[in-house]
């Protein structure tokens with residue numbers, strides 16, 4: 703009888719100007735403990751003690767459509783979901799759930815899906831690869847969807863501390879995408895692209911001071927979203943006082959993310975937690991593994 707554990711990391715997309723094309727996996731996880739069974743039992747992280755109606759669960763629906771896409775039938779399982787990824791906070795909870803659902807079908811139906819197939823399918827469901835790719839591969843991943851394929855590259859680990867400022871309010875990605883313009887002037891587009899290029903180049907060369915400065919110069923989405931993010935200016939300005947390199951919206955928000963000099967993160971967390979009482983201010987690590995199945 704099959705029994706396995708699926709683990710998928712959270713991810714922070716965009717990193718400022720890497721809009722829809724950059725994402726960083728961090729060490730918050732969604733896990734599924736799965737055992738084949740006589741009938742479906744689904745215990746979700748939001749109600750661990752009660753069996754939920756599995757047919758209504760987002761992850762089951764993803765698994766079912768993945769199996770059907772390969773003309774297979776899911777066999778019943780007992781699934782216990784745990785997660786420390788808050789929903790609709792800009793930490794890729796939907797991407798982690800999508801990857802978990804695809805992998806559930808992959809394991810239960812022996813689909814032997816390649817990681818490229820999981821990336822393609824997950825991106826098709828999510829709509830963009832910048833959370834799906836780091837959730838799948840780990841690390842900081844730059845990815846782009848062209849007509850018929852997804853090209854991606856995983857960057858070496860970053861020698862920075864990662865700090866997240868997680869408020870107790872939700873912001874749905876759809877809502878945060880609806881405030882964006884349909885097009886940009888050539889001047890804005892070329893400036894935004896240049897800024898993004900400098901961020902990537904400075905991260906690759908370890909010039910985190912320059913990376914932080916340019917991360918805060920996004921033109922693609924932050925100017926339109928800042929007013930949806932509680933304490934946007936306060937978090938960006940105050941964290942700078944404690945020595946962070948730069949602070950940006952995590953994904954579509956409302957969480958914000960700072961890169962800080964290695965070893966300075968804990969003191970930034972303590973200072974900022976005092977300022978942001980009802981937030982979860984966390985010092986996190988990059989996840990470099992992505993999806994794992996044990």
Ligand SMILES: Nc1ncnc2c1ncn2[C@@H]1O[C@H](COP(=O)(O)OP(=O)(O)OP(=O)(O)O)[C@@H](O)[C@H]1O
Nearest residue numbers: 760789790791792793794795796799874875953954
């Ligand atoms: N583990 C889960 N179980 C069930 N539904 C989930 C789960 N994770 C995400 N979802 C669904 O995805 C929605 C959140 O997706 P949304 O794209 O709005 O935010 P996010 O993915 O958390 O943040 P971002 O995309 O900005 O990184 C939830 O409201 C829920 O409908």
Ligand SMILES: N[C@@H](CCO)C(=O)O
Nearest residue numbers: 715721722875953954
């Ligand atoms: N790139 C996406 C990330 C959230 O899923 C956005 O900012 O809307």
